[in-house]
Amino acid sequence: MHELIASPFLDDYLVVCPGSTAGVKVPAAQYAELEASTAAREPAPPWLVKAARQRWAADLDPARPTGDYLLVRGRADPQYSRASWEINLGCNYDCEHCYLGLKQFEGLGWEGKARLLRVMRDAGVLWLQITGGEPTIDPLFLDAYKLAYTLGMMITVSTNGSRLWRPDLLETFEAMPPYRVVVSVYGATAESYDGLTRRRGSFAKFQRGMTAALEAGVQMRLNLVVTEHSADEEAAMVAMADRWGLVANTYVNMAPTIYGGAETLPAQSAKHLRQRKVFSGCNAGHTFFHCDPHGKASICKVGRDPAIDLIAEGVEGLRELGAIADQLMLRTGGCSGCQLPGSCGVCRPMAKLYQEAKAPLASYCQHGRPREEVTA
Numbered sequence: 001m002h003e004l005i006a007s008p009f010l011d012d013y014l015v016v017c018p019g020s021t022a023g024v025k026v027p028a029a030q031y032a033e034l035e036a037s038t039a040a041r042e043p044a045p046p047w048l049v050k051a052a053r054q055r056w057a058a059d060l061d062p063a064r065p066t067g068d069y070l071l072v073r074g075r076a077d078p079q080y081s082r083a084s085w086e087i088n089l090g091c092n093y094d095c096e097h098c099y100l101g102l103k104q105f106e107g108l109g110w111e112g113k114a115r116l117l118r119v120m121r122d123a124g125v126l127w128l129q130i131t132g133g134e135p136t137i138d139p140l141f142l143d144a145y146k147l148a149y150t151l152g153m154m155i156t157v158s159t160n161g162s163r164l165w166r167p168d169l170l171e172t173f174e175a176m177p178p179y180r181v182v183v184s185v186y187g188a189t190a191e192s193y194d195g196l197t198r199r200r201g202s203f204a205k206f207q208r209g210m211t212a213a214l215e216a217g218v219q220m221r222l223n224l225v226v227t228e229h230s231a232d233e234e235a236a237m238v239a240m241a242d243r244w245g246l247v248a249n250t251y252v253n254m255a256p257t258i259y260g261g262a263e264t265l266p267a268q269s270a271k272h273l274r275q276r277k278v279f280s281g282c283n284a285g286h287t288f289f290h291c292d293p294h295g296k297a298s299i300c301k302v303g304r305d306p307a308i309d310l311i312a313e314g315v316e317g318l319r320e321l322g323a324i325a326d327q328l329m330l331r332t333g334g335c336s337g338c339q340l341p342g343s344c345g346v347c348r349p350m351a352k353l354y355q356e357a358k359a360p361l362a363s364y365c366q367h368g369r370p371r372e373e374v375t376a
Contacts, residue, residue, distance in 0.1 A: 001176070004052065005152050006034045007073035007126045009081050010287060014126070015048070016154055017056045019177025019219065024051050031072075038067040071152045076124030078318050082288035083120050084129040084301060087113070087144060089293055091134040093160055093197040095186065097227055097267035099301075101257035103133055107293030112311055113144050116295045121151040122315045127179065131158040142172055154179040160186075162202065164209030170216045181213065181220045185248075188236035192229040196267065214244060222248040231269040258304060260356025282347065285325025289318065299325040303349035 006015045013031035016023040033045055044066040052058040090105025108116065120128065128148055135141050136159055148155055161183040163169065187193035193203035213220060224237045234250065241248035252272040254264050285299030296307035299321055306324055308317040329348050
């Protein structure tokens with residue numbers, strides 16, 4: 001099993017280590033040197049041994065063949081660096097704020113999942129986010145995780161943490177370390193947490209999962225979701241993250257469902273709402289993409305239509321995404337006639353969802369009501 005990965009990344013080349021957020025950028029000549037030494041079963045060049053010691057405190061045996069521990073990812077065409085994948089939409093919670101709306105457990109069988117992951121590999125995906133729904137309830141989650149790892153992806157798992165106590169999951173994370181595990185936090189007390197998730201006992205499951213994962217040394221980050229249920233617990237949630245020694249990001253603005261439904265918006269804490277930073281464009285559909293449980297690739301989690309069937313079309317289908325992204329980002333549709341498009345605070349697909357949800361203009365447009373500007 002590989003300990004390091006060398007891979008093209010956008011216009012650069014990286015050497016990364018599963019389980020670590022640190023990486024080493026290398027020039028094309030050194031990447032080619034790694035390709036050659038791996039193919040020839042030769043020892044690693046001295047510069048890699050030195051870099052591994054400095055960057056990851058890893059002592060590589062100078063006499064050991066490079067291919068024994070280094071996986072060299074090939075160049076891809078088209079070349080994507082990141083992808084997110086909803087392995088299913090099912091969940092063991094029923095959160096009021098969930099942007100997925102109806103959380104039906106459905107998706108690809110093993111043959112489809114395996115094909116999809118290999119298409120992602122062939123498209124150059126180095127960083128993969130596995131999400132849901134709740135990904136860990138999928139009976140094929142561990143099989144998919146192991147294959148993605150074996151194919152040379154740095155994996156982020158986005159989870160509610162309720163099943164992080166499972167021995168089979170923790171054993172897999174120890175043997176095949178994730179890039180990181182991101183845990184959503186819905187409150188600091190059982191009353192607020194269980195109230196949002198609409199599942200009695202969910203706070204206790206979250207605490208059990210966190211305790212086990214912390215003891216196992218899983219690298220984690222927290223997303224603190226502040227809603228009406230936890231409006232008075234933001235400081236307590238931050239304090240909880242501090243006690244655990246974990247980095248935490250706070251989220252207060254909820255989005256409509258992916259179907260343009262407004263049922264998620266009442267969960268927002270009115271006193272916590274913030275105006276998004278002015279939208280200045282992104283590389284959705286050009287350097288990264290999103291994939292739903294059925295293998296349909298879209299530019300991102302918000303701009304889902306039109307989508308490409310990667311199971312049917314394979315990596316070649318991704319050549320269409322760039323043009324789809326450019327079309328979706330045009331300031332058309334519900335925003336036509338706006339005199340201030342240059343300072344719009346949301347991307348066009350996101351604005352479209354708010355408009356379909358018939359949300360008040362002030363809930364997504366900074367021109368409706370001035371508020372504090374934040375980057376989150």
